[in-house]
């Protein structure tokens with residue numbers, strides 16, 4: 001696992017956007033696996049800037065990790081809406097090349113199957129990941145088992161509490177989500193895992209601690225041969241091997 005530590009999330013976002021540009025420029029139909037949350041926002045801002053400087057995204061295919069169950073694409077707290085706001089409406093990515101699970105699908109089991117077919121048809125070249133405070137990736141929550149395929153998940157209390165900041169009140173946070181499984185994530189050619197800030201430091205340290213544990217879903221990334229961990233100094237502090245590079249020296 002490669003680790004890169006930046007002074008600020010903004011600098012980290014520029015770095016990850018440059019990695020994405022390499023992938024976009026090297027393939028006829030590049031496939032980016034995309035994440036939501038606060039963490040990837042500086043990355044999306046940098047991709048938009050690159051687009052304004054001439055980077056074409058018209059042949060890029062994007063596959064998002066997850067969506068809340070029950071929220072239509074038009075809902076301001078849906079991940080569809082987030083992606084439109086942050087990236088899609090500001091670039092030339094074609095609507096037909098955008099894939100996000102339909103949280104308001106009538107038949108959610110069929111939607112999970114449909115999504116797995118999409119992932120198999122478009123193998124992901126570069127997967128962008130954040131991490132939840134409980135170690136989830138996508139919405140693969142801590143559990144006895146980590147599911148391989150796209151599935152419906154009951155969100156953990158910690159996730160609901162953490163994501164309540166985006167909603168008017170905790171009761172408004174959906175209790176379920178549809179998420180890509182860990183197989184699709186691990187099948188990506190390359191993974192860039194981003195985490196910023198002191199609040200993420202402890203769980204990032206857990207994720208890289210030896211051995212894969214289903215109670216820390218992000219620890220499965222240890223099984224992948226090409227993961228780059230992109231951190232800021234505050235977040236890197238809890239990693240013993242980064243002593244010299246963390247915020248307090």
Ligand code: GLP
Pocket residue numbers: 035036037038039040065066129130131132133136137138139159163
């Ligand atoms: C959500 C998403 C995850 C994301 C996590 C962290 O739960 N499903 O993909 O990594 O939030 O969000 P943030 O970056 O806002 O801390």
